[in-house]
Amino acid sequence: MAGKKRVQMVEETRAKLIQSAREAFAAKGYAASSMDDLTAAAGLTRGALYHNFGDKKGLLQAVIDQIDAEMLERMSAAKEKAGSVWQGFMEESIAYMEMSMEPEIQRIVMLDGPAVLGDPSQWPNQSACLRTTMNTIQALMQEGTVRPVDPEAAARMLNGAALNASLWIASADEPEVVLGKAVDAFRCLAEGLLQRD
Template sequence: MVTPKSERESRPEAVEARSRRDDHAESTRQALVDSAVALFAERGYAGTSLDEIAKRARVTKGALYHHFHGKQAVFEAAFDAVETRVKRRIEALLRRPEPPWDRALSSLRAFVASCLDPAYQRIALHEGPVVMGWKRWREAEDHYSLGLIRQCLRDLIDAGELAAVPVEISSRLLLGTLCSAATEIAHSAEPERVAAEVEQAVLGLLDQVRLTPRQARAD
């Protein structure tokens, strides 16, 4: 009697084989994304070919097309990788057992430092708006950054560090400011100097709106 396919696939050896296939597929995809990040950061979108990405990842071009339907899809995966790296770093800072004000300052400094990272700078800031289009790029920035800014503002308000401003619109205004600051850093001939000035300017603005202990008690 022939064993039904569903029963065969439920056997431990079938599950193990499927798991190995999944692991192999994931490692192949990760190798392609790592390769794309390195090459796009070094040569830019126009200067990088799919053949080069596959070769650096040590896979065939057919394997690349198994995971991505074209060059822009590979770029968007690289974009996601560098943005996710920054997002996770800031999320970790926002979870630290420190006063909310200190967490906010640490997160700001981490973001400014990220704007000096060659991969983030070129892929997320230089190439992203061009390859993805301005509207799609801004939507992506909203996805990666808006929630972090919103959380940070709420923590500061709950701690009595800031007045009870409208969180949603304030978060969007801050996101616009930080996107502009990141662009200034990325396009400057002296990015380290501009990054230091951005940090100084934003910290100064935050100090201006920070409540004093007396004001916090009055609220």
């Protein structure tokens, strides 16, 4: 019983710190958010932050992981509404690019994340995205929608295109204009894989 209560307390502490950091990073950005402010807003100490996340960078990673999980749910919902595997793949990819215009995602995931944590294509969550895209490409080849191609190569190219487009959109002076250009270009690239009669 005591062990279960301790696990619950740890989870609550982590959740408070992540929520506090998420609000601060979205409002002020990573660099302007002090650890003292983050912990005070959560009603906790710096020790709790260090114990649970190691440092502020570890807390940023936890916030990005949370946002990323929410993004994946939304992308999955967009995919499920589509009438075919191909349309689902396209809707999922475009939804990802569209989310890069949302202020919280834009600032935390697309701008501060790469600046602090490095190349997003090397983040742990990208491996899961790559596997999902590879599986989709294989399914599209099996049904004859996509011509024979190495699924890993195609997945890496398409994921890279969507990621780089999203980074471009997030940092643009006119993100709406850039989104339109990026979606058009992504469609052209992806449609190059389609089986031609």
